[in-house]
Amino acid sequence: MSGSGPETRRVDWRQAATLLGVYLRLSLRRSSRGFATLASRSRVPGPAQALAFYVVFGLLMGTVAFAGLDVFTYALFVLGTSLFAIMSATSFVAADVLLNPEEGEVLDFRPISPATLLAAKAANLAVFGLGIAAATNALPMFFGLAARGARPWFPLVHALAALLLALFCTGAVVLLYGLLMRFVPRRHFERAATLGQIALTLGVVATTQLLPRATPETTLSLRRAWAWLALVPVTWFAALDEALAGPGGDRGLLGLALAGGLVTAGVFALAVTRLAPAFRESLSGLAERPALAHPRRAAARGRSAGLEAALRLWIRDPVERGAFLLAGAYLRRDREIMMRLWPGVAVIVLLPPLSLIGREPDVSQFLVLASLGLSMTPPVALEILESSAHWGAAEVFRIAPLPDAMPLFHGVRKAVLGGIVLPVAALLAGIGLLATRGDWRVLPALLPALLLAPPASLLPAALRTYVPLSQPSRRGMQETRGLALVLTALLVLFPIALAARWAEHRGRLAPFLAAELALAVGLHVALLWLARRRARILPAEE
């Protein structure tokens, strides 16, 4: 194979630049393929839409500069939020960029060293991360001039800090995959990679959520928690802002900024050179020996027969049932979908319990966050299940005698509700009971979210013809749509969640639930009507 001599660790930068050029061109052109549907195609290219979204996201985030924050605190907040955006987006597309086994058929027999290939892939991911960092920070870097003690050159320094942060995030993701491919056996890789991705996402969320909670005073006044803050990557890059474009004078800050640069370079060097040979060999292994299922034992077969019988009772329509099983298989076995979906679900499970950590555990906040998470899960999961590396196989839906895409959509929707939303609700209920030491009132308090989950699950089909697994991965688009859905859902659901808490405090949860049920049914009917209007699978025009 590729060996492990010094040549395999040497990067041919010219070749890497050529590869990077091709990767970038491919990712831009890819956005025009896929199963054409009734959804009107936007004239604005996908990457431009994604970047515009992040610019707006940055605009909202940057306005905190006008709240009288000092440079360091402002930088910490903006870069912390950017870290979340960059890390979520890069880890979302990392499997596609780094582990695309199909490209082995084109590149495996070419004279490319493993380090060169990995450098090109890492650079491809870095360009993506830099794009998001640039868009997210485009306005906050100027808003920062309003922060207390900011020097006139703050925008330039902040741009450098955001760039380093993006490179650090990309390097961390590449390093994670490199380590997994070096140390995890092939047959466990899918599961290990998903768990690694979940751990990385949880680390980022925990960091950004716990930062404010660690401070004894106001939420964003962070300087007092110095000792452990120095271990958090965001601090290193925020220190650069403070040291070079703030009042300065603190040598410790400059040291932290230098440490950030050195760690970023070290992470990249380690990932691209030391782990490259193992990466290349494992990549070939991914293409040659796809995961083999282990023969099922008799007990497992019996269980599966029982589940099938129950499924037949629940879902009568065979097409719907087929789509349910298809979605279930992809949720459990497909690396790309697992790595996109489960880290997001992990965040939904983790965020509410985080509100219980700190000086005063807040059960109300736990319930509001749990409700929001539960209602947002269906549209986000359905969004992910619309794309697949096997999108070409969706041709079968055009060949099959289907009157429309509704049974397919309903099957996938039920897989999401039954396979994700209900287990997550049960888990959150368990955590809630533990946190409140067995206060059973937690359970009805989660009902408002469960009532809203079915209508929320209709959203994707109400907006366009929903055909499962029929779209190629469009870099930047899915995570943007996911984030947009989360923000839209927040706007709609947050008042409902707050109202539910208010009703519960006043002992009026039952009438509130009745009113919400009526609202949910109304929403369901309206969204179903819209979805049916968009559900026809038309012959393609081109």
Next chain:
Amino acid sequence: MIEVEGLTKRFGDQLAVDHVSFAVPTGQIVGLLGPNGAGKTTIVRMLSGQLLPSAGTARMLGLDVLREPLAVKRVIGVVPESGAVFESLTGWEYLAFVAALHQLPEAEAAERIGRFGAFFELDEPTLREKPLAAYSKGMRQKVVIAAALLHNPKVIIFDEPLSGLDANAALSFKTLITTLAREGRTIVYCSHILDVVERVCERVIVIHRGAIVADGEVAALLAQTGEPTLERVFNRLTATENLLERAEEFARALGG
């Protein structure tokens, strides 16, 4: 029976299929031939209701492809050129899924999947336990062919069906389609492997630049053109001039 009248497809300014008309009687195997980009796959996609024609009509067993697309899809089977499958499903799951799309009762579907598996020498543990991603290209193609035939279609369209099949599987497949035709299925067979077309198809339609340039029984075409093989007939009808001389000249230039 397939009836095609003035079928036309434009992609912007480009005329991909130009007023194509032909009829295929029940039980006939017709070969649809043409060089790359001639318009074969576009015709197949229009006949199977996947692509809207710009003009013209097509009828399958008397059913209009434009007006009754669902009824047409119920009676046809298609092996698409792409051969794409949902690779995270096992072979069995994929076939059961396609059977569900065609509303086949589950017990009947299971029985048919078992029979296809036995015919294509895909053992049941492999079909049931291995995801399609772990299949070889040939094994996957067998699943794609089985998926097209599961619902017992009356009209079958094969677009490069032998892609990836080994010699034994290809031989079984050729016998299968001639038997299917004898039992009354109408078959459209698109391929670039002309010696197979010559042996399997009673009649060939040659498409060049979106239009029909020849349509007839293989023996009649050979007699008309005075060429010894279908390959030479095809070459005469569709190749640019002096193809062989140009190839020789190019090879010499490469060597020098």
